[in-house]
Amino acid sequence: MRRIGAAIASLAAFLVLWKVATVIGGYPEFILPAPEQVAAEGANVIGSGVLWTHTATTLLEVVLGFSAGATAAVLTGIALGKSVLVERVLSPYIVAAQAIPILALAPLLHIWFGGGLLARVVICALIVFFPIAIATMVGIRSADPLLDEMLRSLGARPAQRTRLLEIPSALPVIFGGLRVGVTLAVIGAIVAEWTGATVGLGVLINIANQGLFNTSLMFVALATLAAIGLVFYGLVVSVERRLVSR
Amino acid sequence: MSPTRTLLALLVLVLAACQAPAPSDSPAELRPVTLLLGYRPDVQFAPFYVAQREGYFADAGLEVTIEHRQAPDVQRLVGAGEAEFGVADATDVMIGRTSGIPIRYVSTLYQSFPVALIGAVEDVPGDPAGLAGMTIGTPGRFGSSWHALLAMLEAGGLTEEDVTIREYPQFNQVDGLSNGDVELVTGFRNNEPLRLEARGTEVGLLTVDVVAPLPGPGVIVGDELLADDPALVSAFARAVAEAQAAVIADPDLGFTVAEQEVPTIAEDPEVARAVLDATVELWAGDGFAGGAIDAELWESGYETLQRLGFIDGSVPVEEMIDPGVIGTGAG
Numbered sequence: 001m002r003r004i005g006a007a008i009a010s011l012a013a014f015l016v017l018w019k020v021a022t023v024i025g026g027y028p029e030f031i032l033p034a035p036e037q038v039a040a041e042g043a044n045v046i047g048s049g050v051l052w053t054h055t056a057t058t059l060l061e062v063v064l065g066f067s068a069g070a071t072a073a074v075l076t077g078i079a080l081g082k083s084v085l086v087e088r089v090l091s092p093y094i095v096a097a098q099a100i101p102i103l104a105l106a107p108l109l110h111i112w113f114g115g116g117l118l119a120r121v122v123i124c125a126l127i128v129f130f131p132i133a134i135a136t137m138v139g140i141r142s143a144d145p146l147l148d149e150m151l152r153s154l155g156a157r158p159a160q161r162t163r164l165l166e167i168p169s170a171l172p173v174i175f176g177g178l179r180v181g182v183t184l185a186v187i188g189a190i191v192a193e194w195t196g197a198t199v200g201l202g203v204l205i206n207i208a209n210q211g212l213f214n215t216s217l218m219f220v221a222l223a224t225l226a227a228i229g230l231v232f233y234g235l236v237v238s239v240e241r242r243l244v245s246r
Numbered sequence: 247m248s249p250t251r252t253l254l255a256l257l258v259l260v261l262a263a264c265q266a267p268a269p270s271d272s273p274a275e276l277r278p279v280t281l282l283l284g285y286r287p288d289v290q291f292a293p294f295y296v297a298q299r300e301g302y303f304a305d306a307g308l309e310v311t312i313e314h315r316q317a318p319d320v321q322r323l324v325g326a327g328e329a330e331f332g333v334a335d336a337t338d339v340m341i342g343r344t345s346g347i348p349i350r351y352v353s354t355l356y357q358s359f360p361v362a363l364i365g366a367v368e369d370v371p372g373d374p375a376g377l378a379g380m381t382i383g384t385p386g387r388f389g390s391s392w393h394a395l396l397a398m399l400e401a402g403g404l405t406e407e408d409v410t411i412r413e414y415p416q417f418n419q420v421d422g423l424s425n426g427d428v429e430l431v432t433g434f435r436n437n438e439p440l441r442l443e444a445r446g447t448e449v450g451l452l453t454v455d456v457v458a459p460l461p462g463p464g465v466i467v468g469d470e471l472l473a474d475d476p477a478l479v480s481a482f483a484r485a486v487a488e489a490q491a492a493v494i495a496d497p498d499l500g501f502t503v504a505e506q507e508v509p510t511i512a513e514d515p516e517v518a519r520a521v522l523d524a525t526v527e528l529w530a531g532d533g534f535a536g537g538a539i540d541a542e543l544w545e546s547g548y549e550t551l552q553r554l555g556f557i558d559g560s561v562p563v564e565e566m567i568d569p570g571v572i573g574t575g576a577g
Binding site for chain 1: 316317318321322325326338341342345346347348386387388389392411412413414415416418421422425427556
């Protein structure tokens with residue numbers, strides 16, 4: 001209850017500061033809309049159903065992209081953590097891929113993967129992949145060597161040691177990566193939509209900004225994205241609390 | 247020479263320097279202004295480069311800084327008074343002005359609306375009704391290309407639902423056409439067709455001018471500057487029109503100056519030259535009007551955008567343009 005109260009107080013303070021900035025700065029709506037102008041625009045697009053149409057598409061991309069990217073990243077991270085050879089072979093490619101700006105690669109991925117939902121999920125998954133893979137690798141290697149030695153002396157096979165020791169030990173670190181990854185998934189979905197989509201919050205931002213010159217509508221889309229990020233982050237934290245003993 | 251004499255000599259030199267007359271050929275003070283262009287440096291902006299380098303702006307008493315920005319930012323920054331002048335699509339001006347951005351269109355750059363549907367000659371229908379069922383690539387649901395596409399569909403008795411739209415926000419719709427992902431693309435007819443022809447495609451066009459005339463891009467200015475200093479705005483618009491007339495009369499001049507401003511021309515000078523020549527044809531239209539605004543064309547374009555739902559008619563067309571700035575034209 002206290003946590004919810006603090007969140008509401010924080011939100012209220014943010015809105016007040018925002019309103020004060022618009023009043024003191026004297027900004028017109030097309031430069032910085034006031035909170036009530038954004039709220040009115042939000043009510044408008046919620047009522048018309050426009051916001052939900054775009055939000056539903058982005059949600060689907062985030063869920064699929066995060067699921068695919070996180071699954072691949074955890075499996076790759078386990079392989080990297082357990083095998084120095086795998087790490088030596090794969091790491092340069094993973095790091096190089098991370099160093100390439102996804103914005104530069106995204107238009108090509110869009111063409112290679114047919115330009116539909118699959119292309120957008122791939123772009124989203126690629127953004128998610130790196131922090132989770134590296135976190136998993138680090139986590140796997142953080143297993144207690146004495147416990148590992150004990151399992152070996154009891155005749156545990158490699159798969160058993162991974163399941164019973166390494167993965168449980170790695171969970172806190174993996175969840176650290178998942179927390180970062182899930183917020184990146186939202187960014188990934190928008191980057192993917194900006195390379196080519198007909199619907200989604202990224203598309204709505206473009207329409208509002210470049211097509212309608214409606215800054216309030218753009219803020220509504222941005223606020224929706226922020227809300228999606230917060231909800232998914234909260235879900236990851238909630239799962240983490242259930243799985244990771246403290 | 248003794249130290250005393252040396253010091254005296256230095257003192258004489260310093261005094262002589264202090265008494266030296268100021269240079270008599272200092273230029274008249276120029277008014278610094280900023281011009282925003284909504285695209286990267288390109289040969290299509292040759293009149294502005296010529297106006298700057300060949301002294302048209304200076305003759306008008308202006309020291310112009312040219313900046314290249316994102317198209318939607320141009321309207322906002324000019325409207326907010328962060329820059330004095332900008333270049334924007336007329337259709338975007340109608341929407342931006344209706345959305346509350348205090349800008350006005352004061353002179354015309356393109357006599358003809360430059361957007362067309364482009365494809366392999368055998369794929370381009372003879373009239374807009376033939377677009378039904380086709381797959382069309384466009385940068386997005388914004389800007390003059392989108393407005394032109396919807397205007398063409400409307401002219402053919404069609405809606406967005408009758409075609410498949412694929413978006414290319416990186417403006418790489420030509421790649422989509424080359425890949426066979428789309429059958430037609432929207433584009434400026436002085437640019438994309440030439441790039442496709444360079445790839446060996448025999449190109450066909452369906453131009454919006456023929457079916458649903460819309461006003462073309464032009465110079466915009468903020469309401470405040472227009473009210474405070476109309477002479478400055480007029481001087482700028484006239485300098486641009488004069489430089490544009492110079493490029494129309496002598497495209498070689500425009501190309502030579504643009505080569506110094508646009509690094510990408512060196513990558514493919516032949517295509518860049520072809521783009522400039524095609525652009526000159528568009529500027530000239532049926533006869534270069536020196537930047538004059540065609541009020542009738544604005545009225546019909548305004549009605550088209552209203553029918554398509556882009557504007558609600560709350561701001562009349564008279565508040566979007568000021569034909570008096572350039573009058574019947576300059577240059």
